[in-house]
Amino acid sequence: MGLLLAACASVRYYAQAVRGQSELVFHRRNIGAILADPATDPRLAARLVLAEQARRFASQHLALPDNRSYTRYVDLHRTFAVWNVFAAPRYSVDPVLHCFPIAGCVGYRGYFSEADAKADADRLRRQGNDVEVGGVSAYSTLGWFADPILSSMLRWDDDELDSTIFHELAHQLIYVKDDTAFNESFATFVQDQGLREWRQSRGLPAKNGRDEAMENGFTTLVLDLRERLKRLYASDLDQPTMEAGKQREIAAFRARYAQWRDRDWPGKHGYDAWVAAPINNARLVPFGLYDQWTPAFAALFKQSQGQWSAFYRRVRELSRQPKRQRDDLLAALNGRA
Template sequence: MPGFVPPRIRIPRLIAVAAVGLLLGACGSLRYYAQAVHGQGELVVHRRAISQLLRDPATDPQLAARLQQAQRARRFASQQLALPDNRSYTGYVALDRPYVVWNVFATPRYSVQAVPQCFPVSGCVAYRGWFREADAEADAARLRARGDDVWIGGVPAYSTLGWFADPILSSMLRWDDDELDGTIFHELAHQRIYVKGDTAFNESFATFVQTEGLREWRQSRGLPPPDGRARAMDEGFTRLVLDLRTRLASLYASGADAAAMEAGKQGEIAAFRVRYAQWRERDWPGDHRHDAWVAQPINNARLLPFGLYERWTPAFAVLFQRAGRHWPAFYASVRELAREPEAQREQALQALAGARQAEAPAGP
C-alpha cells in the first residue's frame, strides 16, 4: 500500500498499495492529484528493463547480482506460486531519494481510529501517500493544526495492483535477499486478489503468500527455512503495541474530560515504555532493535499500521492446508471469501483463525 518495515521498520511493514487509485481522479485536491500523476509518471519514464541492465557492461556488478536474484524469484513466483505472469518487477528504477512514497497517517487526538482516505480502486485506507517528503510534511502540518495526531512513514515499495508494470526500486535494495524476494511475492499477491477497503484482509493474505512463498523459494534452492528469531521478536513487540492501543481505546471511551484524557494518554505511553524495557530484558536480553522506535515520540497515529499485516494470516494458513497446499485451489478459496459481504467475511476469518488455534500443537 502508499505498510511496513524499516528502513522498513520491520514492524509494521510499510508497503504502499494501489497508488493507481490516486491517478483515477478521486483525490481531495488538485495539488494531490497532480503530485500523484507526476510521481507515477516519473517512475514510468525512468524505468529500465532489467534484462537490458544485465547486458550493459556499465552496470555495477553488485547491482547486477541483486537484480539477477530478484529475477529468479520473479520467475519462481509465476511458475511455482501461481502469481501473475506480467511485466511487474522486470524493470528497475534508481530513485534520487530513500523512499518512493511517504505515507501520512492521522487520527483524532483521542481516538485510535484512522482518519480514512478513500480512493476508487483501493477503497478507504488509513493514510495518504505523497511522492515528495516535503509534501507529506506539509500535509502532516495541516492535520496537526486541526488537532489530529499525525505520523509520517517512509515507504520503499508499492503496488499499482497491476495497472502499471511495477518496477524494482533502488529503495528496495537496502533489504536482504529474503526481504526483497518476499516483497515481490507480497506485491504480486495483491495483484492476484484485492478487496476494496479491507486492509487487514488484503495485507494478511499477501503476508501469508510472502511467508509461505519465501519458505518454498528457499527450499527450492536447498536453503533452510528463514531464521524465526527476528519474526518472533517482531510478533512479541507487535503484541505490546497492540496492548497499548487497546488500553488507549478504553481510555478514550471512558467519557473523561480532555485534561484527564490527556494525562491518561501520556501515562499509558510511559507505562508502555516500562513494559517494553522489562519484556526486552526478560525475553530478548542484548537485542535492542526496537529501542529507537520506542524512544521516539508515540501518538495514536504511529500505532495504526500495527496488526494489519498479520491479523488473519492464521486463517489463510488453514485455507492453504485445506486446499492441499495447492496454490490455484488456495486462491480460488480466497477469492470466494473475498466475494462475501464484509461482516460474513470477517466471521468466516474468525472461524478459520479459531480452527488454526485449535489445531496448533499444545505447548510444553
C-alpha cells in the same frame, strides 16, 4: 469555502501522484538490458539476477500474475519511494480514512515528495489529529502499471527483496476495496509462505524463527497499548483527564517493553529507537493490519493441501462475502490455526 479547499487539496494530491508515477514509468529500464550492459555495477547485477529468478518463481510456482511487473528497474536517487501520512483523532485509535476510486478507503495517503507529505501532516495536525509520516520503499499499483523494482528496495537483504515481490504481486491477484486488514494479511501470508518455498527450492535452510518471534512479540505489545488506549478513549472523561491517562498508558507501555526486552531478548535493542520516539495514535495505525488474519490464511492454505490455485479460489470466495460475514469466517479460521 471548506469544501472548495478540500477539493483543491484533492486536485493537488492527485496531481503529485500522477507526476510521481509518470516519472517512474519514464525512468524505468528493462532488467535484461541492464544485465547486458558491461558498465553495470556487478553488485547491482547480482541483486537483479536474483530478483529476476524470484519473479519467475512467483509466477511458475506460486501462481502469481505473470506480467511485466518487476521486470524493470528504476534508480530513484532517494531513500524511499513514497512517504505515507497516517492520522488519527487525538482521542481515537481509528485512522482518518482517505477514499480513492481504485484502492477504496485506506488509513493513509502516500506522497512522492517528503516535503509534500510533511505539508499534509501539518494540515492534519492543525485539525487536531495525531499524525505520523513514514517512508516506504515499495508499493503496488494493483496491476494498473507494470511495477518496477526500485533502488529503494535494494536497501533490503535478498529475502526481504524477494518476499516483497511476492507480497506486491499478491495484491495484484486479489484485492478487496475498503478492507486493508484482509488485503495486507493475505499478501503477508503469500509473502511468508512464498519465501519459505523459494528458499527451499534453492536448497537454503529455513529462516531463523527468533527474529519473527521477537517481531510478533513486539507487535503484541503495541496492539495491547492500542487496546488500552481504545478503552480509555471510550470512557466518559474530560479532556485533561483523558490526556493524562493517554500519557500514562504510553509511559506504562515503555516500561512493559523494557521488561519484555530484558527478560526475553537480552542484548537485543532493535526496537529501542521506535519506543523512545514520540508515540501517538497515528503511529499505532499500521500495527495489526499486516497480520490480523494471517493465521486464517494459513489455515485456509492447509485446508487447500498447500495447492496455490485451490487456495486462491478459497480466498476469492471469501473476498466476495459482505465484510461482516467475511470477518466472522476469518475469525473462525484464526481459531483453528
